[in-house]
Amino acid sequence: xxxxxxxxxxxxxxxxxxxxxxxxxxxxxxxxxxxxxxxxxxxxxxxxxxxxxxxxxxxxxxxxxxxxxxxxxxxxxxxxxxxxxxxxxxxxxxxxxxxxxxxxxxxxxxxxxxxxxxxxxxxxxxxxxxxxxxxxxxxxxxxxxxxxxxxxxxxxxxxxxxxxxxxxxxxxxxxxxxxxxxxxxxxxxxxxxxxxxxxxxxxxxxxxxxxxxxxxxxxxxxxxxxxxxxxxxxxxxxxxxxxxxxxxxxxxxxxxxxxxxxxxxxxxxxxxxxxxxxx
Numbered sequence: 200x201x202x203x204x205x206x207x208x209x210x211x212x213x214x215x216x217x218x219x220x221x222x223x224x225x226x227x228x229x230x231x232x233x234x235x236x237x238x239x240x241x242x243x244x245x246x247x248x249x250x251x252x253x254x255x256x257x258x259x260x261x262x263x264x265x266x267x268x269x270x271x272x273x274x275x276x277x278x279x280x281x282x283x284x285x286x287x288x289x290x291x292x293x294x295x296x297x298x299x300x301x302x303x304x305x306x307x308x309x310x311x312x313x314x315x316x317x318x319x320x321x322x323x324x325x326x327x328x329x330x331x332x333x334x335x336x337x338x339x340x341x342x343x344x345x346x347x348x349x350x351x352x353x354x355x356x357x358x359x360x361x362x363x364x365x366x367x368x369x370x371x372x373x374x375x376x377x378x379x380x381x382x383x384x385x386x387x388x389x390x391x392x393x394x395x396x397x398x399x400x401x402x403x404x405x406x407x408x409x410x411x412x413x414x415x416x417x418x419x420x421x422x423x424x425x426x427x428x429x430x431x432x433x434x435x436x437x438x439x440x441x442x443x444x445x446x447x448x449x450x451x452x453x454x455x456x457x458x459x460x461x462x463x464x465x466x467x468x469x470x471x472x473x474x475x476x477x478x
Contacts, residue, residue, distance in 0.1 A: 247274025
């Protein structure tokens with residue numbers, strides 16, 4: 200059961216490895232502590248649940264995970280860590296957030312949080328959040344949609360000869376985000392004992408894409424893996440001869456998912472600004 204029995208010990212539920220507690224990198228309000236993070240979402244925050252599902256959308260093979268601890272592919276759609284890992288680390292909970300379907304998961308892992316994320320689209324978001332509330336969740340952070348039109352795959356498919364960002368897709372993301380933010384405001388009004396927090400990742404990611412030099416990135420319009428134009432999952436394997444040597448120069452790892460460095464940059468820049476909103 201997802202619960203938060205005290206206002207001083209909130210449980211964070213985000214909708215986008217060791218058990219020892221680490222020092223929080225973000226400053227929490229006085230006398231507040233976050234003991235666990237539960238994550239729901241799609242492949243952006245999936246640490247390996249898809250490994251154990253019947254789906255072709257897997258990435259538990261090289262070169263995925265080549266910059267992860269030990270260079271091991273875990274099922275994370277990136278060259279290394281993903282947002283759920285950085286969130287857990289920023290809050291001082293643990294270094295990595297494990298997958299709920301990981302066969303090596305221990306009961307004690309559940310006490311500090313796991314990720315249920317998998318190619319999952321929460322169509323009826325409001326109903327989903329109400330269900331979480333009914334289960335006892337009281338601190339719920341919701342990531343916005345990213346600028347979908349600037350994903351390398353969408354540039355290739357609909358960005359023309361110059362592979363520009365596809366504005367109609369970005370506009371669709373913005374429209375969704377406006378409705379999402381409004382819906383969360385309504386939930387906050389109707390459920391005053393909870394905190395539903397809209398977390399904007401659209402603008403921070405777009406800023407990195409439009410101004411890469413500020414964060415030290417060099418390539419924004421294609422991924423590191425393969426040609427970077429359309430490859431993802433099984434098309435992005437160790438046999439692809441075009442994969443880049445240095446992923447830290449790239450905003451995207453494959454044609455859909457950012458690199459570990461891009462994730463770390465975004466989470467590091469925005470997270471402290473949202474912490475107080477949960478209390």
